[in-house]
Amino acid sequence: MSDAGSLQALVQALRRLPGVGVKSAQRMAYHLLQHDRPGAQVLAQALQQACEHLGHCERCHTFSEQALCAICRDGERDATRLCVVETPADQAAMERTGAFSGLYFVLMGRLSPLDGVGPADIGMQQLLQRAADGVVQEVILATSFTAEGEATAHALSQALRRAGVRVTRLARGVPVGSELEYVDLGTIAHALADRR
Amino acid sequence: MSDAGSLQALVQALRRLPGVGVKSAQRMAYHLLQHDRPGAQVLAQALQQACEHLGHCERCHTFSEQALCAICRDGERDATRLCVVETPADQAAMERTGAFSGLYFVLMGRLSPLDGVGPADIGMQQLLQRAADGVVQEVILATSFTAEGEATAHALSQALRRAGVRVTRLARGVPVGSELEYVDLGTIAHALADRR
Numbered sequence: 001m002s003d004a005g006s007l008q009a010l011v012q013a014l015r016r017l018p019g020v021g022v023k024s025a026q027r028m029a030y031h032l033l034q035h036d037r038p039g040a041q042v043l044a045q046a047l048q049q050a051c052e053h054l055g056h057c058e059r060c061h062t063f064s065e066q067a068l069c070a071i072c073r074d075g076e077r078d079a080t081r082l083c084v085v086e087t088p089a090d091q092a093a094m095e096r097t098g099a100f101s102g103l104y105f106v107l108m109g110r111l112s113p114l115d116g117v118g119p120a121d122i123g124m125q126q127l128l129q130r131a132a133d134g135v136v137q138e139v140i141l142a143t144s145f146t147a148e149g150e151a152t153a154h155a156l157s158q159a160l161r162r163a164g165v166r167v168t169r170l171a172r173g174v175p176v177g178s179e180l181e182y183v184d185l186g187t188i189a190h191a192l193a194d195r196r
Numbered sequence: 197m198s199d200a201g202s203l204q205a206l207v208q209a210l211r212r213l214p215g216v217g218v219k220s221a222q223r224m225a226y227h228l229l230q231h232d233r234p235g236a237q238v239l240a241q242a243l244q245q246a247c248e249h250l251g252h253c254e255r256c257h258t259f260s261e262q263a264l265c266a267i268c269r270d271g272e273r274d275a276t277r278l279c280v281v282e283t284p285a286d287q288a289a290m291e292r293t294g295a296f297s298g299l300y301f302v303l304m305g306r307l308s309p310l311d312g313v314g315p316a317d318i319g320m321q322q323l324l325q326r327a328a329d330g331v332v333q334e335v336i337l338a339t340s341f342t343a344e345g346e347a348t349a350h351a352l353s354q355a356l357r358r359a360g361v362r363v364t365r366l367a368r369g370v371p372v373g374s375e376l377e378y379v380d381l382g383t384i385a386h387a388l389a390d391r392r
């Protein structure tokens with residue numbers, strides 16, 4: 001395959017994508033080269049454009065093409081509430097609910113000692129500074145309800161409370177529209193404990 | 197997210213990869229932008245290089261940077277045997293066995309009426325011409341032992357036999373190193389029927 005070096009290079013490069021092993025990378029490379037060369041060109045350009053133009057918002061850390069993202073620039077938002085989420089996707093989900101009009105801090109990850117992700121990687125210091133700016137009155141922790149998300153919420157909550165900030169957490173409970181019979185037991189137990 | 201248009205564009209472009217939905221595409225985009233920007237650059241370049249340099253070998257249809265691939269150019273190979281495989285990966289697997297010294301025809305796919313892949317898409321006509329060149333004495337069908345691979349082998353076999361070409365198929369049977377107890381029943385049944 002010495003005359004297919006650029007094919008090998010493409011397969012290797014695709015393996016840098018998370019969750020893509022050698023079999024998937026081969027399948028992706030064959031598909032693009034055999035059936036969707038325009039798609040390959042579009043992807044190449046999108047990667048270059050994103051690397052060139054996307055930085056991080058100075059205030060909330062989400063991806064942004066400008067120094068401040070659209071939400072942080074929006075003077076209509078309620079600056080006294082700060083919602084902490086793990087990723088831009090979580091932030092987008094929260095925005096889609098239409099139930100939150102405050103500002104955000106995007107951790108761009110979550111604490112994961114096994115993967116070497118510590119407080120500095122999720123910007124804990126910047127969050128503490130941000131929360132102590134005299135405007136923020138409540139920090140709402142909206143990290144995932146997974147083991148790592150809960151550990152992250154716990155660590156942030158302790159640090160923020162030490163700094164005298166009011167901290168709340170999204171309620172755990174039975175998803176709207178669920179029949180109790182099909183909800184996992186841990187969720188039911190938490191919904192019972194957090195009943196109001 | 198109007199100020200993150202290049203992020204949206206990247207997520208959309210990643211969805212053109214086979215098997216990648218919106219969640220995976222987001223995860224890939226975040227990973228590259230947050231943790232592996234050099235990887236994003238490498239991938240962009242590999243895509244462009246591959247599109248620019250990779251065509252198809254004129255004789256066997258596999259990906260090649262030259263008019264004839266390295267195997268087809270190799271005068272030491274036995275041109276009387278022609279092995280038909282579905283993909284360059286299958287060809288590479290066959291080469292690694294070291295058990296075949298003939299030439300190849302790479303279908304770059306397999307018949308799949310439901311996906312709109314017909315005889316023209318796998319180069320059946322070119323294979324028939326190739327097999328009737330007066331040099332080839334045996335065509336070995338090495339398509340997958342899946343429903344679609346078997347259907348492809350069946351269709352090729354009929355067309356080749358009509359053209360007077362000798363056709364063989366890889367033997368089905370119990371994988372080397374397997375304990376019979378753990379082999380699926382269909383495989384055992386075929387191994388029994390194909391016993392020699």
Ligand SMILES: [Zn+2]
Nearest residue numbers: 057060069072
């Ligand atoms: Zn922002």
Ligand SMILES: [Zn+2]
Nearest residue numbers: 253256265268
């Ligand atoms: Zn060739």
